[in-house]
Amino acid sequence: MTRAFNFSAGPATLPEPVLKQAAAEMLDWHGSGQSVMEMSHRGKDFMGIRNQAEADLRELLAIPANYKVLFLQGGATLQFEMIPINLLRGKPAADYVYTGVWAGKAIREARPFCQVKVIASSEDRNFSYAPPQSSWKPNQDAAYVHYTANETIGGVEYHWIPDTGNVPLVCDMSSNILSKPVDVSKYGLIYAGAQKNIGPAGLAIVIVRDDLIGHAVPTPPTMLDYKIHADHDSMFNTPPTYGIYIAGLVFQWLKQQGGLAVMEQKNIEKAKLLYGFLDQSRFFRNLVKKQDRSRMNIPFTLKDEALNEEFLKQARARGLQQLKGHSSVGGMRASIYNAMPLAGVKTLVNYMQEFEARFG
Ligand code: PMP
16 A cells, blocks of 8 residues: 555545544444444434544643534535624624635635625735735725735735734634644634544534624525524534544644644744745745745746646656646646645655756
């Protein structure tokens, strides 16, 4: 068996020990005689798995007691709608920061529910930076301020937390959650699809401050009301049980690694290695403003685009998979989430060096 170094943006590579443990427990979880996939979600075994997963996530992110953790479905995309449905609280408008494809989708989905005010944007320079807070123009009547902590396609990441005073800060953390410690108390709501740093697709995690729950628009669809999910411990309907189980194993793995401060150092080291190479190369480049570069998703281009296919083909032959950039921007993208080992980034950089020496 050979496992590739998988640079996919999501679903993305998972920690190997997690996959091995899941494999070992597949047919018989802890002597229960069944797979986690086959268990009742209301039985003692699964409740234990779910509660442990939540406890470990709370510990990793130091989530304060006045926040609920919800395990939902519908991906981060459903949150683009659930957020205005639940957080407008009778107000007419919400503020959004427009930094690329994902912020743009959040904006588009919120428009039917409220006046969406784009209070800052990086469109002027092709979404290559995070607009500094000094350029934001917040509105008095905004129910919340939404931003995208890491633009997975553009490779732009905020390395700071906006200060929105009393207006709840709402954050799409899909592609950088758990990559570093975060002060959760600065947020009204954090959400993330699981399929990058958490676990398998099909699960979305929402961390929401208690006082923001229970103010949905009149007669919201039941499944889109945070209060319903909070009141039922995310068990209003059958939750994505296997996804929660794997997420729980990933949380345990993160704790074994030493927690999020350790992960941050590892992520800095991996990102430095790749950006360091890109910055001295005369063949490859990354166009994101240096201080806003993502540690998770690193897009880069080749000087000669005609070599893109050759680059990908030779990469695959070396076990370097899924480096093709998103179709909307072209070029390449290396996604190097928590589970990508340093060895994967080293192998990629060595390959890029050789490729440049030969074709550059
Ligand atoms: N936000 C960000 C930042 C993302 O990267 C993605 C998925 N790539 C989404 C939202 C949408 O997530 P999902 O496909 O889980 O709905």
